[in-house]
Amino acid sequence: MTADKERLDRAIIAMRVARELPPGATVNLGIGIPTLVSMFVADDSIVFYHSESGVLNCGPLAEDGNEDIDLINAGGQFLEPVPGMAYFSSVDAFAMIRGGHVDVTILGAHQVSATGDLANWMLPDRGVGNIGGAMDLAAGAEKVIVAMEHNDRNGNPKVVQECSFPLTGKGCVSLVVTDVAVMEPTPDGMALREVAPGWSPDDVQSVTGARLIIPDTVAEYEV
Amino acid sequence: MPPAKLDAEAMARRAAGFIAPGDVVAVDTGLPSLIPGVTPPELGAWFLRNDGMLNNLPLSLADAAAITRGGYVNLAIVNAAQVDAAGSFAGTVSAANPDRQPPANSVDLAAGSGRVIAMLSHTDDQGRPNIVEALSSPADGLRCVNAIITDIAVIEVNGGGLALSEVAPGWSVDDVRAQTDADLSIPPALREMDFSLPANAPPSKVYPDGPSAIADVPDGATVFIDGFGGPGGMAHYLLISLRDRGSRDLTIVSNTAGIARVVSFGTPPGRTAIDHSVLIENGQVAKAIASFPVSPSVSRPSEFELAYRRGEVDLELVPQGTLAERLRAGGAGIHAFYTPTGAGTLIAEGKESRNIDGRDYILEYGLRADFAIIRAHKADTNGNLVYRGTSRNFNAVMAPAARVTVVEVDEIVEAVQLDLEEVVTPGVFVQRIVKRPDGFTGYE
Numbered sequence: 001m002t003a004d005k006e007r008l009d010r011a012i013i014a015m016r017v018a019r020e021l022p023p024g025a026t027v028n029l030g031i032g033i034p035t036l037v038s039m040f041v042a043d044d045s046i047v048f049y050h051s052e053s054g055v056l057n058c059g060p061l062a063e064d065g066n067e068d069i070d071l072i073n074a075g076g077q078f079l080e081p082v083p084g085m086a087y088f089s090s091v092d093a094f095a096m097i098r099g100g101h102v103d104v105t106i107l108g109a110h111q112v113s114a115t116g117d118l119a120n121w122m123l124p125d126r127g128v129g130n131i132g133g134a135m136d137l138a139a140g141a142e143k144v145i146v147a148m149e150h151n152d153r154n155g156n157p158k159v160v161q162e163c164s165f166p167l168t169g170k171g172c173v174s175l176v177v178t179d180v181a182v183m184e185p186t187p188d189g190m191a192l193r194e195v196a197p198g199w200s201p202d203d204v205q206s207v208t209g210a211r212l213i214i215p216d217t218v219a220e221y222e223v
Numbered sequence: 224m225p226p227a228k229l230d231a232e233a234m235a236r237r238a239a240g241f242i243a244p245g246d247v248v249a250v251d252t253g254l255p256s257l258i259p260g261v262t263p264p265e266l267g268a269w270f271l272r273n274d275g276m277l278n279n280l281p282l283s284l285a286d287a288a289a290i291t292r293g294g295y296v297n298l299a300i301v302n303a304a305q306v307d308a309a310g311s312f313a314g315t316v317s318a319a320n321p322d323r324q325p326p327a328n329s330v331d332l333a334a335g336s337g338r339v340i341a342m343l344s345h346t347d348d349q350g351r352p353n354i355v356e357a358l359s360s361p362a363d364g365l366r367c368v369n370a371i372i373t374d375i376a377v378i379e380v381n382g383g384g385l386a387l388s389e390v391a392p393g394w395s396v397d398d399v400r401a402q403t404d405a406d407l408s409i410p411p412a413l414r415e416m417d418f419s420l421p422a423n424a425p426p427s428k429v430y431p432d433g434p435s436a437i438a439d440v441p442d443g444a445t446v447f448i449d450g451f452g453g454p455g456g457m458a459h460y461l462l463i464s465l466r467d468r469g470s471r472d473l474t475i476v477s478n479t480a481g482i483a484r485v486v487s488f489g490t491p492p493g494r495t496a497i498d499h500s501v502l503i504e505n506g507q508v509a510k511a512i513a514s515f516p517v518s519p520s521v522s523r524p525s526e527f528e529l530a531y532r533r534g535e536v537d538l539e540l541v542p543q544g545t546l547a548e549r550l551r552a553g554g555a556g557i558h559a560f561y562t563p564t565g566a567g568t569l570i571a572e573g574k575e576s577r578n579i580d581g582r583d584y585i586l587e588y589g590l591r592a593d594f595a596i597i598r599a600h601k602a603d604t605n606g607n608l609v610y611r612g613t614s615r616n617f618n619a620v621m622a623p624a625a626r627v628t629v630v631e632v633d634e635i636v637e638a639v640q641l642d643l644e645e646v647v648t649p650g651v652f653v654q655r656i657v658k659r660p661d662g663f664t665g666y667e
Contacts, residue, residue, distance in 0.1 A: 031519070052543060053451050054616035067491040069455035070600075070612035076453050076488030079613075087612055089619040089647075090478075091551045094544030098564065128531060128538065130515040135570065136544030139563040170567035 005203060007150070007179040008196050008221070015040040016221060017106055017147045017177050021047050025103040026096070028052070028137055030120075031075045033147040034106035050102055052093050052133040055079065056086045074133060097133065098140035105141035107134060109148045109173075111163040114210040116173035116185030118146065119165035129166075138169030150178035150207055157209035159183065159190060180204055182221065189213050194221045226393035228345070228374035229416075235261045236418045237389075238300055238342060238372050242268050245425025246297040247290065247651050249332050253302030254342040263422040267605070269651050271296065277651065280607065280643050285555075292335040292556030293623055295651050299336035303343040303368075305353050305360070308405040310368040310380035312341045313360045333364025335556055345373035345402050352404035354378065354385070375399055377416060384408060389416045428606050429635060429656045433464030436629045436655045440470045440594050443509075447550070447595035447621040448477040452515060453489015454496035456614030458631040459665035461596040461657065466501045472509045475499060476550075476592060478543065478617055480516040480527035484667070488519075495667045500526035508536055512590070514543035542570060545587050547620050552589035554623025554652070559588045595625030598659075599648070602632045603641040606650030615647055622652040629655040 008016075014036035021027055021037075023045045029035050041047050049058040052074040059082030062068065067078040096102055111119040118138050122129025138144055151157055159176060176183045181204045182194035191213040195204055201214045229237075235257035242248055242262060247269040250258050259270040259278075271277050275287040282290075290296060303312040312333075333339060343353050354371065370388075371378040376399045377389035387407045390399055392415055400407055430436040440446065446465070450457035481499030483490055490496045502508050503526040516538055517528045530536045541549065542564045552560055561584035565571050575586040597618040599608040608630060610618060622628045630653050 051613075052616075053613045055613050064492075068612065069453060069489060069491065070610075070614040072451065072453055072455055072489045072613050074451075076451075076486075076490075078489075078491075081612075087610075087615060090543070090547035090616040091620050093616065094547050097544060098562065126521060128517050128528065129540075130517060130519065131540060131542045131570075132515045133543040135542035135568065136564045139566070140544075167568045 005198055009179070011036060011039075013147050013177055013179055016182065017145055019222070020145055020175065021045070021104055023047070026050050026056075026101060028097070028102050028105040028141065030105065030107040030134070030137070032108040034108060035075060037106055037147070050093075050096060052090070052097075054088050054090060054093050056088070056096075057082070057084045059085070094133070094136050094140075097136045100140065100142060102137070102141045104143045104145060105137040106145045106147050107137060109146045109158060110152075110165050111158050111160050112146050112173050112176050112185065113163045114161050114185060114190040115187060116171045117163050118144065118168045118173050119163040120168050122166045124165060131168075134168050138172040143174050144169075144172045145175045145177065146173050147177050150180045157207060160209035161211065180207065183212070186213070191215065192218055194219045196221045225375075225395070225398040226391075229391050230374075231257055232261060233418060234342060234372055234374055236420065237377065237416055238340060239420055240417065241298060241340060241370070242266060242421075243297065244268075244421070244423050247271060247295050249291060249296045249299040249336060251300060251302040251332070255300040255302055258300060261420075263420055265422045265424050267425040277649050280646055280649055282649065286649075288331050289555035289623060290649075290651060291331045293554050294335060294337075294556060295623075296332065296336040298338050298340065299332040300340045300342060301332055301364070303341040303353075305355055305358050306341045306343065306368055306371050307358045308356050308384050309366050311358055311362040311365045312368050313358045314363040333367040338369045339364065339367045340370045340372060341368045342372045345375045345399075352402055355404045375402065378407065386410050387413060389414055391416055427604070428650075428654060429604060432660075433460045433631070433657050434467060436657045437461060437464050437468055437594070437596065440465060440468060442470055443472045444470060444594060445474040445476065445592040447592045447597070447625055448475050448499060449595070449597040449618040449621055450478065451489065451613065451616050452479040453483050454494075454665050455489055455612070456598050456610070456616065456618055457483075457496070457498065457665065458596045458598040459497040460659045460663050461629060461631050462497060462499070462501055465596065466505050466507070469505070469507065471507050473502065473507050474510045474512065475502065475508055476512040476590060478514055478546065480511040480513045480538075481525050482515070482518050485518050485523040485525050486520055497665055497667055503527050503530050503536065506535075510537040510539065512539040512541060512546070514541050514546045516540065540570070545570075547617065549587055549590040550617070550620045550624045553591040554620070557589055559586055561585065562587055590624060592621075592625040593627065595621045595628040596631070597621055597628060598631045600632065601634045601636060601641065602630055602653065602656045603636050603638045603650070604656075605638050606630070606653030606656060607638070607641055607643070607646045608632070608648035608650075608653060609641065609645050610647055619647050622648045627654045628652055629657065631657050631659050633659055
């Protein structure tokens with residue numbers, strides 16, 4: 001069974017996503033795999049991190065023992081104070097997002113549809129969920145990249161023809177990076193761009209809920 | 224032959240006599256700009272100028288306009304060229320520049336202020352009356368002027384027209400009428416202008432403790448609770464005070480509905496933070512309006528989630544940026560706005576939506592509250608606030624949108640001790656200040 005083929009680990013997904021960040025970009029990282037992306041941005045590629053907690057140009061996380069409750073990111077992690085940070089209110093934080101000042105956001109997802117609909121705030125089984133800044137990022141960021149595992153814990157595909165979970169935004173996702181493939185939602189459907197080492201396009205299709213558009217050549221995942 | 228007309232400073236002194244202690248007074252350019260210079264500082268007035276200065280505190284023009292439209296201006300004093308019998312006024316015109324100048328913010332002032340006073344010379348350069356039956360140029364404000372101060376009279380505007388309430392020293396009713404092109408009624412209380420100024424101080428904003436600062440939060444109140452979710456920027460002492468007061472049936476508006484107690488969000492290792500849960504487990508909350516209401520961990524549900532599952536509390540889920548903007552709008556006198564966030568999702572259900580320039584938007588309404596309990600690092604006795612780091616996100620946005628904003632601070636200083644360049648929340652948005660007791664940690 002193809003789903004048993006070896007999948008890439010979370011760090012490799014993050015490493016692949018990091019290649020999508022142009023130097024000088026203002027970037028917002030969601031919780032989970034997206035948080036790992038900052039570890040893989042090349043030292044000579046300056047990227048400005050934005051967080052909904054009201055801080056721009058976040059540096060690294062604080063070391064143990066240096067926690068300051070007045071210096072957190074949107075995931076509630078403690079930040080190291082670094083020169084060049086700016087603090088602001090939630091109104092300004094979201095003016096940056098909705099106003100088109102955040103170039104790229106990297107988000108986790110429960111489902112992404114073939115045309116780029118995003119569902120990432122509620123699992124229907126729980127009956128209640130957290131939206132946080134996700135809907136604003138989906139609506140406002142210039143580019144939305146989803147970084148996630150290709151299938152959920154039960155093996156269900158997360159790349160689907162139509163989302164069955166409540167949406168975060170319609171047609172907002174421009175790139176999906178998973179542990180088996182890189183895909184691009186298009187108006188015509190989900191286009192396969194890259195596959196993980198050892199995976200064929202058919203292997204990827206077999207674990208995907210959306211009908212993939214498979215071009216003549218599909219590159220191997222580059223990291 | 225009547226005596227000389229009043230000079231500009233005397234007019235400014237008369238205008239200053241209308242200011243009550245602690246009033247926010249919007250002063251236009253021209254004659255009104257002289258008022259701050261003649262007003263006793265003890266009165267504690269906040270003068271908002273057209274250029275965005277609030278006393279000596281520099282504001283953006285958006286924030287200055289928010290103060291005006293948000294209903295914080297008790298008294299607006301506009302520089303008028305003409306006022307008519309219905310209390311409409313037209314802005315500055317001069318002989319050298321007969322075209323009307325842009326109305327600057329006098330249109331906002333006219334729309335948003337408690338009481339509007341127009342100042343102007345009673346007649347123009349050629350001796351023609353400026354108080355007229357009908358304006359000769361378009362109005363900056365329609366039927367908004369409550370009183371007129373000129374260089375020979377004070378005139379009250381009421382529904383029935385203009386009433387002469389004061390005359391300058393030595394001026395008779397007939398002298399004033401001769402220079403006025405509108406009917407003036409003469410009430411029995413007509414008197415000569417008095418230039419004495421009040422100098423009583425406004426009541427102190429500093430309260431002795433938390434319980435006294437929130438003692439009048441009624442059952443059914445809407446209360447803004449600040450912070451992002453972790454203990455940073457959360458008014459723990461006021462939360463405990465509100466729990467002890469026991470007000471019930473509250474609607475709380477906050478980014479989370481209390482998650483810090485059950486997860487490590489923003490909390491140093493080994494600590495358990497006081498959060499909204501203290502109100503929820505005490506049965507005080509009927510509804511939460513929040514963007515991140517429940518624990519990110521399904522296996523560690525918060526008090527709110529448990530109460531929600533029992534059907535004891537309602538939830539209105541709002542995207543975080545929409546929550547921030549709804550608060551901003553509420554505080555800035557903007558009733559509603561269109562946002563793209565949430566279009567095509569569950570959030571849009573039941574809301575008016577509109578396609579603008581090819582994109583879908585949904586209509587969201589401003590939020591206001593009876594009380595806000597917020598935390599800041601430092602306050603001066605006027606209520607100007609300084610925050611630390613990321614502990615300003617929702618705090619700074621909530622302060623303007625509540626009728627009564629109560630702030631909990633580490634330190635209260637005299638006004639002269641605060642660096643005004645660091646002030647984020649101007650004191651006009653803060654009604655009560657409490658110092659967090661020494662040794663109070665915010666942890667359980």
